Structure formats: structure tokens, C-alpha cells
Amino acid sequence: MWGKILGALFGLALLRLPGLFIGLILGHWLDIKMGSNLARFKGIFQEPDEQQGLFMYTTFAAMGHIAKATGVVTPAHIRQARHFMQQLGLNDAQQQEAQAAFRDGKASNFPLVAQLQAFYQQYGRQRDVIQYFIEIQLGIANADGAMTSDQYRLLQQIAMQLSVxxxxxxxxxxxxxxxxxxxxxxxxxxxxxxxxxxxxxxxxxxxxxxxxxxxxxxxxxxxxxxxxxxxxxxxxxxxxxxxxxxxxxxxxxxxxxxxx
Known part of the structure; x- marks a missing residue:
């Protein structure tokens, strides 16, 4: 739903009525893509509701996006992601799904803003949860020992979308x-x-x-x-x-x- 709403608003602002219809079409495609990813992720993790599936998918996808912010995912990023998966006690199948979400996030066209807005819609009133989410992302951003300016700007963008x-x-x-x-x-x-x-x-x-x-x-x-x-x-x-x-x-x- 959020993809269609945001797409329509952006399209209307840019191209008026024609943009509204174009935005609806693109937003609908985005909703399908995000829904498919969340359904797959929710199923393998056997989360009790879509909300928790959303948390898991957004966490690993954002980690992938931050890791790729400088253009190259380093061995340190991969070690940090795997270490985090091990801390969670994920089984082999769950780790494969977490890796799939991480790969989704690495894509240059990953809809980070839309994903974060969907996340905020669910968790925005839970400030402790928002803080916990950002703390997880700090781990991947500092995996190489020193955060790059590109990664810091991306963290700022994530924080802004989550009203931090x-x-x-x-x-x-x-x-x-x-x-x-x-x-x-x-x-x-x-x-x-x-x-x-x-x-x-x-x-x-x-x-x-x-x-x-x-x-x-x-x-x-x-x-x-x-x-x-x-x-x-x-x-x-x-x-x-x-x-x-x-x-x-x-x-x-x-x-x-x-x-x-």
C-alpha cells in the first residue's frame, strides 16, 4: 500500500495528473516486490506476524545497503553480518534468507526510503525499538574499524527517515x-x-x-x-x-x- 501512496504523491508533484497514474503503477510494482520479500522472509523465520518479519527483513537489507555504500562490500562487512547471524542463533535456512535480504539491500536500486517508511509505520511509536535498530546498523557501518563518509551520510538518511x-x-x-x-x-x-x-x-x-x-x-x-x-x-x-x-x-x- 505504501508504495502506491508514495508513488502517487511523488508522481503528482512532478508531473501532475499523468504523474499520478505513473506513480501508482510504479508504486504497485514496489508493493508487490516488497510484499514478496517480506512473505518469503516471514515464512522461513516463522515469525508470529508480519510486523516481526518486517523487522528482520529491514534489518538485514539495511545492513547490506550500508555495507555497499562505498561501492564494495569488504570481508569485514561479511564477517560482521555472519557474526550477527550467529549471535541470533539462525539455522542454515534462516541464514540463507538473511543473506538474501542482505543481497537485496546491496542492489543500487534497492528502495531504501520506502522500506524504512514501511518500517517506521510499524515501529515509529516504539522509540526503543528504533534505537535498537540503529544500533544494529552501527555495527555494520563500523565493521572496517572506521566508518566512511558515504556510510555516515547513509546512516544520517536512515536516522532522518526514522525521526532520529x-x-x-x-x-x-x-x-x-x-x-x-x-x-x-x-x-x-x-x-x-x-x-x-x-x-x-x-x-x-x-x-x-x-x-x-x-x-x-x-x-x-x-x-x-x-x-x-x-x-x-x-x-x-x-x-x-x-x-x-x-x-x-x-x-x-x-x-x-x-x-x-
Whole structure:
């Protein structure tokens, strides 16, 4: 449906009445293509409803689009995508479907905006789910260790379509990078940098009070709690990744709590 609506609006704006009919035809084709992909993806994952099938397909297709943003999908991108599939515990058939969605996203003519609008239509009111989706995309964007300008612009486009501000995107990116560094620390002898990263993981300054620290910790835990995400429509396969994130948030809080 969204393909027809958007196609008609764009066609009308560009070519008036003739454009309206052209847009309807092109939009109808897009709806069929997206519906076919989602039906195939939903079936193999045995998701309870189309909403969760949409989440899975959009996740892997967006990953493919970001990986191809610079023109070439690197071995690091492929490793990151496979690692994420393994984290989800996908079986062979499910991995094949995830790879198919990833390949769809790599295509230069992949309808990213329409796909994101369909995603936003389902999840737009679930801000924690939107944030979780973007955090997943940050993983593929940083797979080579340094995000390219093309990938960053694409992330900005994704954020804009999902009503995530530039400031919010920057905060998510800073927290993601801090989390990656924090996970590589020596837990027996945490360096000063690890402490700084722990503050960034929780989104607070080193000058925060005990109350502010605890409030930030509880907010982060609530945003990533598997049960809450599942209740908001996140597929069950994604919950182990969310659980791992809560463990990492817990570790950051424990380090800082002992120092306050």
C-alpha cells in the first residue's frame, strides 16, 4: 500500500495528473516486490506476524545497503553480518534468507526510503525499538574499524527517515564506540580510559551524581531489556543480542558504581 501512496504523491508533484497514474503503477510494482520479500522472509523465520518479519527483513537489507555504500562490500562487512547471524542463533535456512535480504539491500536500486517508511509505520511509536535498530546498523557501518563518509551520510538518511535527530544519532554513535572499547578492556586492571568509556556507555558525565548515574543505568537497561523489546514487536531471534547488551551495560555500571 505504501508504495502506491508514495508513488502517487511523488508522481503528482512532478508531473501532475499523468504523474499520478505513473506513480501508482510504479508504486504497485514496489508493493508487490516488497510484499514478496517480506512473505518469503516471514515464512522461513516463522515469525508470529508480519510486523516481526518486517523487522528482520529491514534489518538485514539495511545492513547490506550500508555495507555497499562505498561501492564494495569488504570481508569485514561479511564477517560482521555472519557474526550477527550467529549471535541470533539462525539455522542454515534462516541464514540463507538473511543473506538474501542482505543481497537485496546491496542492489543500487534497492528502495531504501520506502522500506524504512514501511518500517517506521510499524515501529515509529516504539522509540526503543528504533534505537535498537540503529544500533544494529552501527555495527555494520563500523565493521572496517572506521566508518566512511558515504556510510555516515547513509546512516544520517536512515536516522532522518526514522525521526532520529542528528544529535541523537551522534549520541548513539559515541555510546557504540565507547561500548566497543569498554568490551576490550582488562577487567582485572581497568584503565582510566575504560572508566571514561563506561560513562559514555551510560550517557552521563564523570561529574554526575550517584542518583544521576543510577537513573541513567536504569534507563539504558529498560531500553534494552529483552522482555520489553519483545513486547514492542522485536522478533524473538533478536533477544539474545539485546540480553548481551544489558550485560555490557551492567558491567559498565558496576565499574562506575564502585568508584562513586
Amino acid at each position: 535527530s542528528h544529535l541523537q544519532l551522534e549520541q548513539l554513535l559515541a555510546a557504540y564506540r565507547a561500548q566497543q572499547r569498554f568490551n576490550q578492556r582488562d577487567s582485572k586492571k581497568p584503565a582510566a580510559n575504560a572508566v571514561q568509556d563506561a560513562y559514555k556507555v551510560l550517557g552521563v558525565s564523570a561529574q554526575c551524581s550517584d542518583k544521576e548515574l543510577k537513573r541513567a543505568y536504569r534507563k539504558k537497561m529498560a531500553q534494552h531489556h529483552p522482555d520489553k523489546l519483545m513486547a514492542k514487536g522485536v522478533p524473538a531471534a533478536m533477544l539474545d543480542v539485546a540480553k548481551k547488551q544489558t550485560q555490557e551495560i551492567q558491567a559498565a555500571y558496576e565499574l562506575l558504581k564502585n568508584r562513586h
